[in-house]
Amino acid sequence: MKLMGLVWANLFRKKTRTVLTLLSLVSAFLLFGLLQAVSNAFSAGADFVGASRLVTQARVSFTQSLPMRQLRQIESVPGVEAVSYQQWFGGVYQDPKNFFAQFAVDPDRFFTVFPEWVLTDAEKERFRSIKASAIVGSQTAAKFGWKVGDQVPLESTIWPTQDGNKSWIFEIAGIFRGKDSEWDARANQMFINFGYFDEERQFGRGAAGIFTSKLKDASQAPVIAATIDGMFENSPDETKTQSEKDFILGFAKQLGNIGLLVNYVLFAVFFTILLVVGNTMAQSVRERIPELAVLKTLGFTDFTVLFMVLAEALLVCVLGALIGMVGAVLLLKFATVASGIALDAGSSTLWLQAICAAVILSFAVGVLPAWRARRLKIVDALAGR
Amino acid sequence: MFSTLNQISAITLANLRTLPSRIGTSLVIVVGLAGVVAVLTSLMAMSNGLAATLSTTGKQDRVVMLRASSETELNSVLGRQDMDVAKQAPGIAKDASGTPIASAELIVITELLPIGQTKGGVNVTLRGVEQMAYTLRPEVRIVEGERFKPGLREAIVGRAAQSQFSGVTLGSTVRFRGADWKIVGTFESGDAHESELWVDLETAQTSFGRPNVYSALIAQLESAASFDAMKSALMADPRMKIELTRERAYYSAQSEQSTLGIRILTTVILIIMGFGATFSALNTMYSAVSTRTKEIATLRAIGFGGLPVMVSVLAESMLLALVGGVLGALIAYLMFNGYSLNTLGAGFTQVAFSFQVSAQLVATGLILSMVIGFFGGLLPAFSATRMSIPTALRAG
Numbered sequence: 001m002k003l004m005g006l007v008w009a010n011l012f013r014k015k016t017r018t019v020l021t022l023l024s025l026v027s028a029f030l031l032f033g034l035l036q037a038v039s040n041a042f043s044a045g046a047d048f049v050g051a052s053r054l055v056t057q058a059r060v061s062f063t064q065s066l067p068m069r070q071l072r073q074i075e076s077v078p079g080v081e082a083v084s085y086q087q088w089f090g091g092v093y094q095d096p097k098n099f100f101a102q103f104a105v106d107p108d109r110f111f112t113v114f115p116e117w118v119l120t121d122a123e124k125e126r127f128r129s130i131k132a133s134a135i136v137g138s139q140t141a142a143k144f145g146w147k148v149g150d151q152v153p154l155e156s157t158i159w160p161t162q163d164g165n166k167s168w169i170f171e172i173a174g175i176f177r178g179k180d181s182e183w184d185a186r187a188n189q190m191f192i193n194f195g196y197f198d199e200e201r202q203f204g205r206g207a208a209g210i211f212t213s214k215l216k217d218a219s220q221a222p223v224i225a226a227t228i229d230g231m232f233e234n235s236p237d238e239t240k241t242q243s244e245k246d247f248i249l250g251f252a253k254q255l256g257n258i259g260l261l262v263n264y265v266l267f268a269v270f271f272t273i274l275l276v277v278g279n280t281m282a283q284s285v286r287e288r289i290p291e292l293a294v295l296k297t298l299g300f301t302d303f304t305v306l307f308m309v310l311a312e313a314l315l316v317c318v319l320g321a322l323i324g325m326v327g328a329v330l331l332l333k334f335a336t337v338a339s340g341i342a343l344d345a346g347s348s349t350l351w352l353q354a355i356c357a358a359v360i361l362s363f364a365v366g367v368l369p370a371w372r373a374r375r376l377k378i379v380d381a382l383a384g385r
Numbered sequence: 386m387f388s389t390l391n392q393i394s395a396i397t398l399a400n401l402r403t404l405p406s407r408i409g410t411s412l413v414i415v416v417g418l419a420g421v422v423a424v425l426t427s428l429m430a431m432s433n434g435l436a437a438t439l440s441t442t443g444k445q446d447r448v449v450m451l452r453a454s455s456e457t458e459l460n461s462v463l464g465r466q467d468m469d470v471a472k473q474a475p476g477i478a479k480d481a482s483g484t485p486i487a488s489a490e491l492i493v494i495t496e497l498l499p500i501g502q503t504k505g506g507v508n509v510t511l512r513g514v515e516q517m518a519y520t521l522r523p524e525v526r527i528v529e530g531e532r533f534k535p536g537l538r539e540a541i542v543g544r545a546a547q548s549q550f551s552g553v554t555l556g557s558t559v560r561f562r563g564a565d566w567k568i569v570g571t572f573e574s575g576d577a578h579e580s581e582l583w584v585d586l587e588t589a590q591t592s593f594g595r596p597n598v599y600s601a602l603i604a605q606l607e608s609a610a611s612f613d614a615m616k617s618a619l620m621a622d623p624r625m626k627i628e629l630t631r632e633r634a635y636y637s638a639q640s641e642q643s644t645l646g647i648r649i650l651t652t653v654i655l656i657i658m659g660f661g662a663t664f665s666a667l668n669t670m671y672s673a674v675s676t677r678t679k680e681i682a683t684l685r686a687i688g689f690g691g692l693p694v695m696v697s698v699l700a701e702s703m704l705l706a707l708v709g710g711v712l713g714a715l716i717a718y719l720m721f722n723g724y725s726l727n728t729l730g731a732g733f734t735q736v737a738f739s740f741q742v743s744a745q746l747v748a749t750g751l752i753l754s755m756v757i758g759f760f761g762g763l764l765p766a767f768s769a770t771r772m773s774i775p776t777a778l779r780a781g
Binding site: 017020021023027028031035059063090092096155160164165203234235236237238240246250253255256268269271272275279280 | 409410412413416417420421423424427428452453454455456457459460462493494495496504505506507508561562563593594598626650653654657658660661662664665667668669671672726727728729733735
């Protein structure tokens with residue numbers, strides 16, 4: 001512990017240098033935090049859904065609707081507990097920039113299959129009984145200032161009503177939250193009463209975009225998926241059934257390989273930082289050679305001196321990482337509010353990744369100067385050779 | 386004045402000659418800026434490549450007709466009557482036999498596997514077109530095989546789609562909705578359509594269970610100026626609930642939307658990396674000045690002015706930055722120029738595109754690296770002129 005005081009004091013030998021090194025590290029970890037959060041949001045971002053649900057879509061693509069008669073057939077598959085169906089509505093509220101997703105669902109089936117969305121019984125009852133109604137996630141409701149009972153006009157990009165117009169009006173029957181903070185952050189969709197939607201739309205009646213099955217036993221998922229797809233094979237409405245997680249990940253995949261891009265950028269950043277900090281450490285040890293020799297003369301062992309230099313590298317790297325990550329978390333909070341995409345700022349994985357990166361970095365930059373400090377010959381060092 | 390210039394060149398040259406002895410520290414600036422410029426150039430090359438592919442799609446004298454407020458072809462649903470009425474609208478060009486040069490089209494999204502993957506298909510546009518589509522879009526050229534025959538389940542596929550997705554080589558069959566389609570030709574168009582599969586319209590309508598359903602009408606105008614005539618005629622018709630856009634404008638809007646994400650990401654990365662590189666450059670130049678404390682003090686003592694010393698430090702840092710910038714641009718060029726990739730376009734289907742490292746991008750990168758080099762050298766240069774000569778001479 002006594003050594004820590006010495007390590008700390010050494011940091012402030014050349015204040016400008018330490019501050020500049022720290023700032024370089026802070027920028028590196030700021031980028032690390034932001035980019036990893038974006039990458040995580042697109043790759044591991046579907047961990048929050050359990051494995052207990054299957055999504056059945058048309059094999060051609062999920063934009064092709066499936067006929068409603070398949071509902072009964074899927075329901076009859078052993079191991080399927082309940083089935084919900086939904087149809088993409090594609091509505092625009094005032095301006096296309098105000099994007100949020102809307103789906104038409106059957107209220108009771110929806111509540112059974114997705115218990116993660118929390119509403120009061122009164123709200124559920126209103127959603128069932130009011131024909132032209134919708135429930136909306138708390139995030140979206142807050143963004144537009146909607147309250148229960150409000151009439152919300154939406155212009156569908158796809159569905160005309162009976163009179164050929166694309167204007168729809170829905171009453172907010174309820175505002176739902178997630179069962180925990182992870183689901184809460186994703187409460188940004190709107191669910192519309194399917195019965196009314198199906199009656200009012202001009203074409204496409206009696207069909208839905210996807211079926212979501214809740215399973216009694218998640219371990220049966222591959223068998224049940226194969227059974228469902230087998231039932232419709234070689235029919236005009238062939239299906240593709242996969243776990244809900246794979247279905248969600250599919251969307252991220254469509255965007256292309258984000259993870260690879262992020263890795264390229266981070267590689268460039270960390271390689272640079274390695275060089276900067278490594279160079280600084282080497283220089284700082286070089287300047288301190290006489291001091292280190294004095295320490296050794298006083299009886300500090302080779303190992304202690306090595307440890308001191310490594311500790312200094314670790315201290316700088318971890319300090320830079322912490323400041324950078326805190327900055328990233330703050331920026332991500334802001335970005336989540338601004339973009340509506342749930343970027344997991346405070347996730348423990350992210351912090352773990354950052355700390356690991358900082359420790360590895362500090363070893364990489366500290367090991368050579370530390371080795372040099374350890375091998376110092378007192379006589380040579382004091383003589384300035 | 387002349388003597389100042391003389392002094393500047395003398396010190397700067399002396400400085401640069403001693404650079405090799407400070408190679409380690411100098412490398413920090415070079416590598417740091419190489420990183421910044423390489424990342425910036427690659428990201429911009431990506432966004433420019435995508436924008437170029439989308440914005441060269443479409444012509445000023447062609448129009449896209451969709452159902453009102455649909456935004457994209459995918460969302461739009463039109464009927465037979467809409468097509469019949471629209472094809473007779475004034476302003477549409479006609480071929481030698483008097484037939485309107487227009488193609489009613491149906492968009493179906495299909496899933497194909499990206500090459501090298503075994504699960505998780507991505508959305509690819511399958512476009513049902515009329516035979517007139519070839520006349521309408523002369524940029525579409527069959528480069529291998531032949532055109533699909535009306536009434537048969539045959540498809541032609543874009544060169545870009547072929548390079549990105551598996552199972553669509555010439556002669557192979559793809560299975561959609563319980564039926565096999567034979568790939569009979571490959572086409573090139575140099576734009577977003579190259580990421581698509583084209584088939585016969587009516588075959589598509591029956592095979593995908595959408596009889597008499599259309600997504601869009603694409604039509605050739607007599608001239609770019611006849612757009613207004615066509616638009617006002619169709620808008621005045623109470624039967625038509627449609628929107629009419631020039632084809633060029635339709636795809637430009639998509640390009641803006643699709644590249645927005647990349648542009649935001651690039652800006653954020655650029656700002657943070659730029660600051661990081663500036664701090665590193667500052668650090669390096671401070672240490673360069675501090676190792677040369679004695680030398681600088683000696684120069685000052687024998688009569689060299691403050692300005693020449695300052696300029697020499699700035700010149701060193703900017704030269705190192707320039708070397709880094711060139712290196713970075715070179716890395717980006719070698720790694721990514723012509724690299725092709727596919728991503729989700731605004732129509733919710735894949736658009737394949739190539740990275741384009743242009744001269745303008747390289748110039749931007751070099752200017753940026755010089756700016757960072759300038760700011761990284763400025764404070765250390767200033768401090769070099771302010772040091773007290775006697776103290777500095779006695780130091781170390």
